[in-house]
Amino acid sequence: MKKCLLFDCDGTLVDSERLCNQGFVIKFAELGIKLDVDLLMFKYRGWELDKILADLSCEFDVRLPNDFAAKYRVVVAELFESELRPIEGIKAALDLLPYPKAVVSNGPIFKIKQALELCGLSDYFGSHIYSAYDIGIWKPDPRIYEFAAKDMGFFDSKDCIVIEDGLVGVEAGYKAGMQTLFYNRFNQTCVFSSVVSFNAMVELPGLINAS
Structure with missing residues (x-):
């Protein structure tokens, strides 16, 4: 066959899963929101980025800046370069x-x-x-x-x-x-x-x- x-x-x-979720921890910390990387990994593995951001913004009642996703991608790319x-x-x-x-x-x-x-x-x-x-x-x-x-x-x-x-x-x-x-x-x-x-x-x- x-x-x-x-x-x-x-x-x-x-x-890369931990690094991708570490990116969320870093970016949301800038908004005063503390996230747990292990919980993020368990909950969001395989999800579409827009849906993750929508879910987190709803959970923490925060409006994300328009450039949030783009800046998140930059953080993840930097983590990849050093740790992937x-x-x-x-x-x-x-x-x-x-x-x-x-x-x-x-x-x-x-x-x-x-x-x-x-x-x-x-x-x-x-x-x-x-x-x-x-x-x-x-x-x-x-x-x-x-x-x-x-x-x-x-x-x-x-x-x-x-x-x-x-x-x-x-x-x-x-x-x-x-x-x-x-x-x-x-x-x-x-x-x-x-x-x-x-x-x-x-x-x-x-x-x-x-x-």
């Missing part, structure tokens, strides 16, 4: 997976490319990078994965495998009818029975080759 591997980026390929690392074991796993691969992310294209470049992962994916901002579809909408698969030349969902670390992305992969593997480092409960959870990237090649 042909296989197309569709990877999420943040938290799946690159260990690939997910442990991901390079070894990718080396053992000789299938067409793509990145499908809710993040903007410049952020995805920066992350892949800094972590030495760009060559695994080439130009096969799909951003929700370019497509106009955000997870958990399954059409983002359907679009990427078709653009890669895979028209049968059964030929595609989604690798995700957050429930929002897992839902998108599952509802697209694709085999979905959940890199579940935080042991979250997944309601989709066919989704396979795993805790370390060393397991990934075996799971994919067995699919």
